[in-house]
Amino acid sequence: MFEVKASMAGSVWKITAEEGSKINDGEDVVILESMKMEIPIPAETSGTIKELKVSEGDFVNEGDVIAIIEA
Amino acid sequence: MFKKILIANRGEIAARIIRTCQRMQIQTVAVYSEADQQAPFVKMADESYLIGKPRVNESYLNIDKILEAALKSGAEAVHPGYGLLSENAPFAQRVKEAGLTFIGPEGDVIAKMGDKIAARAEMKQAGVPVVPGTEEAVTSVEAAKAAAQTFGYPVMLKAAAGGGGIGMQAVHSDEELEKAFEGNSKRAKAFFGDGKMFIEKLIEEPRHIEIQVLADHHGHAVHLFERECSIQRRHQKVVEEAPSPFLSEKTRQEMGDSAIKAVESLQYTNAGTIEFLVDRNENYYFLEMNTRLQVEHPVTEEISGVDIVEQQLKIAAGDKLELHQDDLQINGHAIEVRIYAEDPNTFYPSPGTLSNLVLPEGPGIRHELAVESGSEVTPFYDPMIAKLVVHGSDRNQASERLAKALHAYEIDGIKCNLTMLKRIITHDKFREGDTTTSFIQNYYLPTLTNH
Numbered sequence: 001m002f003e004v005k006a007s008m009a010g011s012v013w014k015i016t017a018e019e020g021s022k023i024n025d026g027e028d029v030v031i032l033e034s035m036k037m038e039i040p041i042p043a044e045t046s047g048t049i050k051e052l053k054v055s056e057g058d059f060v061n062e063g064d065v066i067a068i069i070e071a
Numbered sequence: 072m073f074k075k076i077l078i079a080n081r082g083e084i085a086a087r088i089i090r091t092c093q094r095m096q097i098q099t100v101a102v103y104s105e106a107d108q109q110a111p112f113v114k115m116a117d118e119s120y121l122i123g124k125p126r127v128n129e130s131y132l133n134i135d136k137i138l139e140a141a142l143k144s145g146a147e148a149v150h151p152g153y154g155l156l157s158e159n160a161p162f163a164q165r166v167k168e169a170g171l172t173f174i175g176p177e178g179d180v181i182a183k184m185g186d187k188i189a190a191r192a193e194m195k196q197a198g199v200p201v202v203p204g205t206e207e208a209v210t211s212v213e214a215a216k217a218a219a220q221t222f223g224y225p226v227m228l229k230a231a232a233g234g235g236g237i238g239m240q241a242v243h244s245d246e247e248l249e250k251a252f253e254g255n256s257k258r259a260k261a262f263f264g265d266g267k268m269f270i271e272k273l274i275e276e277p278r279h280i281e282i283q284v285l286a287d288h289h290g291h292a293v294h295l296f297e298r299e300c301s302i303q304r305r306h307q308k309v310v311e312e313a314p315s316p317f318l319s320e321k322t323r324q325e326m327g328d329s330a331i332k333a334v335e336s337l338q339y340t341n342a343g344t345i346e347f348l349v350d351r352n353e354n355y356y357f358l359e360m361n362t363r364l365q366v367e368h369p370v371t372e373e374i375s376g377v378d379i380v381e382q383q384l385k386i387a388a389g390d391k392l393e394l395h396q397d398d399l400q401i402n403g404h405a406i407e408v409r410i411y412a413e414d415p416n417t418f419y420p421s422p423g424t425l426s427n428l429v430l431p432e433g434p435g436i437r438h439e440l441a442v443e444s445g446s447e448v449t450p451f452y453d454p455m456i457a458k459l460v461v462h463g464s465d466r467n468q469a470s471e472r473l474a475k476a477l478h479a480y481e482i483d484g485i486k487c488n489l490t491m492l493k494r495i496i497t498h499d500k501f502r503e504g505d506t507t508t509s510f511i512q513n514y515y516l517p518t519l520t521n522h
Contacts (some may be wrong), residue, residue, distance in 0.1 A: 005269065007417070007419060008414070008417075008420055008421065009145060009421060009422050009450065010422070010450050011424065011450060021491065033450075034419075034420040034422060034450040035412070035413075035420035035450055035451075035452060035454040036452070036453055036454075037419070037420055037454075039419060055123070060452070060513035062421075
């Protein structure tokens with residue numbers, strides 16, 4: 001089980017992965033937006049997305065868990 | 072002179088414009104979003120109107136709402152500040168159609184300078200040096216490669232409608248160009264609704280030096296010398312100074328003359344800035360013209376003694392410029408640093424509550440502020456929360472005053488770039504005036520790995 005965490009505070013602009021689907025190391029899970037900057041948050045391991053903890057439009061703080069990946 | 076104006080902007084620049092209006096006894100009207108209800112600029116204005124939700128599309132870019140507030144308040148003119156609607160030609164036009172004065176140039180001039188290809192053609196015709204590059208947009212990767220061959224790598228790929236570094240990339244080979252072309256064109260299309268690209272010869276290790284101009288409606292124009300703005304991160308300026316520590320007096324005069332030529336050719340009015348790239352041999356090339364007040368205008372005010380906002384208001388009101396080129400002089404040296412709410416290592420934004428703000432005081436120190444102690448720094452807008460401007464009798468004194476001021480500057484509750492600014496301005500290369508656009512890359516980022 002790996003946690004995907006927000007690297008900055010901001011709102012969830014787009015979710016680019018689906019719960020239950022496979023994801024490869026380096027592929028984007030979500031794109032965060034803050035202060036006119038979009039930051040993609042990639043998976044740091046390959047596996048299955050077990051849970052997405054956020055919805056589009058949600059506000060997340062730095063370090064918040066965005067998704068859980070089961071390797 | 073106007074009795075009342077509306078400021079179609081937010082943050083530190085709205086506050087700065089209000090200050091000059093107060094001195095000139097002009098009433099001010101602020102417009103603000105739900106996210107800015109507690110912002111200092113709203114309290115400073117004589118009147119204020121809530122115009123919508125936090126996102127800029129629903130507030131600060133909503134032309135209908137802004138004009139509605141302007142008409143309701145009885146404002147005679149609209150100051151657009153910088154960013155947001157400041158270089159939006161339809162906005163300038165709409166303000167005029169509403170029977171109000173737009174404090175800036177004519178809409179068609181804004182439109183022309185906003186189209187990089189048209190701007191280049193205009194400058195070339197006016198006799199202002201431009202970077203060798205394509206005169207027409209390149210529409211395919213093949214055409215892009217052919218163009219790159221004629222100028223020789225490295226080249227710069229640029230979106231015709233771009234800004235803020237979006238859709239812009241340096242490429243060093245055919246392979247890199249192939250990869251970069253599609254992606255940047257798509258991004259430009261998504262951001263600006265226009266995917267047109269063009270290609271320029273890359274000027275290596277350039278300095279970014281710009282000339283401030285003022286022009287009235289009676290055919291009279293002056294320049295207020297240059298600003299050196301080379302130190303940038305993510306293609307955005309971080310440290311600006313005037314005069315440039317690099318330019319010779321001869322080049323300074325030539326660049327000033329070129330800027331005036333540009334103004335005359337365009338029949339430009341109000342305040343504007345011509346940005347140039349300058350190579351190590353002091354060859355300079357037109358980069359773009361900003362048809363508005365610039366973030367870094369205070370360094371010019373500090374060395375010239377001219378209040379640029381006051382001049383903007385007078386020009387817009389139809390007054391003749393009282394300044395003459397021969398009377399203008401550079402007095403001492405000024406440096407501005409931009410204080411960003413961001414992580415100083417990754418440059419990622421850091422919104423949150425600014426729990427405590429301590430500002431340094433002393434001779435030559437000037438503050439421009441979007442925030443105060445207790446302010447909420449929201450994720451909706453640009454991360455710049457303040458500017459610190461320092462003036463001294465020469466560059467050494469200005470640098471020393473700035474270093475001291477930065478050490479006394481305190482921001483708690485959010486991450487900010489104060490540590491980065493301290494490292495930059497105390498770096499030997501900065502002291503030596505070795506300020507090129509790769510400064511952060513060459514001298515700042517490497518210091519991070521040691522910590």
